[in-house]
Amino acid sequence: MNPIRKQRLYALVAILIGSLLATWLVISALSENMNLFYSPTEIKVAQLNENTLIRAGGMVKTGSIIKDTNSLNVVFTVTDYQNDLKINYEGILPDLFAENAGVVVRGNLNTDGSFKAIEVLAKHDENYMPPEVAKLMQEDS
Amino acid sequence: MHSSIFDSLSIILKRDLMIAFRRSSTYITPLIFFLIVVTFFPLALGPQESLLSSLAPGVIWIAALLASLLAVETIFSEDFRDGTLDDFFISLEPSFILVFAKVTIHWLITGLPILAASSIAAIILYLPLDSFIPMLLSLLLGTSFMSLLGALGAALALGKSAILSAIIVLPFSVPTLLMGTSVITSSLNNQDFSGFLMIMGAMLALGIPGLCLLTVEALLLNYE
């Protein structure tokens, strides 16, 4: 066979085998749980080390925000509607932080199972609408 | 034809390993560099055990990445200068297989020593013993990919400054860094880390043929 064609054939075969192997590996990898971002349920299931810094997230539970009047301390509960996680935080909260809003907290677990956050970030959703529309939608629901 | 491919491969491996052993700096330099960088972290951050063990995955991986890119420029530069690189393209064997031999040698003289030194690094950074195996596995896959990537960088920057080849491939090493550290961090948190290893394996599976072929293209540019 033409050596150039032969070289191309070898290259093609190598690429093909490589991509097949890669595809198989990726598919089996995706079936594993690979999140380093924990929901309250995952935190409960996983036996996490207290010192490891992790990110956790979920929705702020309605009526769970307790702000200390004298300091910047705040305690609130984050939920994924299955399990709750109590969060302690000292610092200024972002504007979008509110009940029923998504948050991401970074910090580590305390020995009592609560979470000590060193950073709180508010997540905002992809829904944009004028105030009137938002009001209407709220009345609907 | 098949036997002649293996002949060419074994000749390159034998020749280059012989040369590497006669010039011990080739495999000692990355090793020492790796250990020095790792040592700097406790010096700079303070010796608290909890802090260091939580930073260990990142520290080990950053040091490994930099160390494996340290000698990347030498993969082809000497062969290009003394004319032995010409043989890659004169012989009738597929050149990308010969490039793969060069990558293998680079891994043997940088990746393997780093792998060996990583155990020392893990001890001085208080990484728990349970995480040693995941660390070694992630470094095995990751440094191999870095050698492949480095070879392409070296081919593209052949004859240019030594640091250029490292700089142009650094942005592409991000997945390796993230996956590698995730493996160790997951094992620290008693989590399953096999998924990350599989992704690293997938990158390697695609990288071996893909990057070797692109490296051939890049090397040919230097003859124009």
Place this chain on the structure above:
Amino acid sequence: MIKKWLIEMGSPPLFYKWSTKTLPWLFISAILILGIGLSWGLLFAPTDYKQGDVYRILYIHVPSAILGQSIFMFMAFCGFINVIWRAKISGMMLKSAAPIGVSFTLLALVTGSIWGKPTWGTWWVWDARLTSTLILFFIYAALIGLHSTIEDKTKADRAVSILSIVGLAIIPVIKKSVDWWQTLHQPSTFTITSSPSMSPDMYQPLLLCLVGFYLFFALLLTLNLRNEILERERTRNWVKQLLGVSS
């Protein structure tokens, strides 16, 4: 056959002549659509129920982020053609697109940062989208840096082409890996699968802005490419005739 077609279609003088004709139209449509889209979005679109007027930055942020990625894909496509068929014009296109792509990516990063401060409470977070965009910026920088170190332009084009192909393969991996790593950024406003979750009077100007940005890119690319062609072919007769230099 493809090679022959590419060489014929991609002949620099032909492209130059063809672009001279289309340039005014491109210019007018880009300025018009971008102007309408931006002023509609920034001045007349309604305020958001949650974020107020701050959200308006999205009319710049979203298109520039999309452009940053699209241009990279465009470059990798050019790179692929350049490596396989050695079409000269594709190398020049790649080179001309790079500075535009890096500018849009930078613009997306800066506007995102400005948007992040009031809404998230921080200028920068190590979130998946932000991190992968930052790495995209670094990859652009690597490509541009490599091009500048190789004196022979045709060689430089090919070298950058090779690297851009690697970039195309590795960007999905970066995106995916930083996704697993942590997440904060809101999901995409544009999706193929579902209707936009944005009110139509906010969505329409955004679409217009996006089209405007694409046209603006096409305009900049054409201008850049014309310069590149003139510079590289300055010794050729057709350029000398064009510029009125006697040969």
Place this chain on the structure above:
Amino acid sequence: MLPNLKVENLSCVRSDKSIFDDVSFDVLPGHNIEIIGSNGSGKTTLLRTLLGLITQDRGEIVWLDDAGKYHNYRTFECLYQGHQLGIKNLLTVFENLNITKHAKGMSQEDIYKHLERVGLSNVNELASNISVGQRKRIAMAKWLLKEFKIYFIDEPFSALDDTATLLIEKLIKELNVKGCSFVITGHRPSGIEATRVEI
């Protein structure tokens, strides 16, 4: 007798400058081609183009296969010796010859014989410690490892003393008798019997 390699109207243009233009020649078995040109006239580029390291802009390069047919790709292994001789500094003279693909299956005595043939006796010296002239002799010894149909040698006669020049001429003549051809380059015509091509 059919030529092993036919080159027709070969041209190469790089950054708008013609490197060589309209080069044609046939390489018959046992006959030599000498490409003559001054520095920077594209001799090395021409050799690299012939071997497929660079693609030509115009013209044809066709190679004969065992069945007597011509193809536009290389059908047999050749030996190429560029300006850099392909010698590893950290290997000894002997190893430089022994650790090559073409020396496979060859006994040590054979290697010593080839080295002796080109006048090298310091076989265990590292290649970094020997002179330029002696390095050229190592390269010459490589010619003897196998009989190639065509040898492509870039400027074999530069920086050589008289005895080495005579040795090369003798080696080429011997290999010519066995049906091997040489395509060599040089600044001026050398003493070997060859068809001269000026570029």
